Amino acid sequence: MTTSTRLEAGQPAPEFTLTDQDGSPVSLGDYAGDKVIVYFYPAASTPGCTTEACDFRDNINSLKSAGYTVLGISKDAAPALKKFQTEQGLNFPLLSDPDLTVHNAYGAYGEKSLYGKTVTGTIRSTFAVDEAGAITLPLYNVKATGHVASLRKKLGIDA
Template structure:
């Protein structure tokens, strides 16, 4: 896909990337080939909505893993901030640092959005489900932090 402003949809090949995780380790989407991946983009570690969403993934990780999914969170935060977030919240999945928003843009998770009635440019809270071959099977934009994981599980047919 060359037009990064076009939103991804089911059937699209997930854009490849390599980012550094909370421990400074390089991770590529290709590392997860053969696994199903839930890739979610969130605005900022430690903020109320992002903490709610991350803890929701944490609390549901066993059922997601049992269904064959690996969860990866992506934000613009630096690795040190991500490490603090993981430690403070007891997160049990990998967080990736995208400080220049390059991967956000590849996934159309960066752009104009409405915030408190004003149009601003920033992170669009988004989630992508990627199959074992690297194909997007579900693309969700402008998701709500609260209740998102329950909604996602329902869409994926995963029981509690």
């Protein structure tokens, strides 16, 4: 398995339409003219992904005040996403990408190191997209803990 091509700053963000936790379609194009943070996580309700999602939840106001909408994407089905959203009180859409089309378009699926072994799976990644739909900040292999604070610093967003 080869790692999909990684995106770089300045490239157009790949367009997508996915189903959210409620079964409704959500497209990146729905946010044209807005800034968006698209993040990929391996699996709903797992410890690292819960830490990361709650970090976004707890920092959503500072991100919103800087003009960002947050979209979380995993390969989980809508019912698992709904359960995750409800249990953790998540205040942003969770999108289902079961066939990994969007993961691959963003370079967020491929070989990674897990506990010292090389495995194939979701690469924890985050992308900031500007109002024109271009990637302004591509981040791969991010850590679940402290990620949003690091992201805010890189984007120049105060707490």
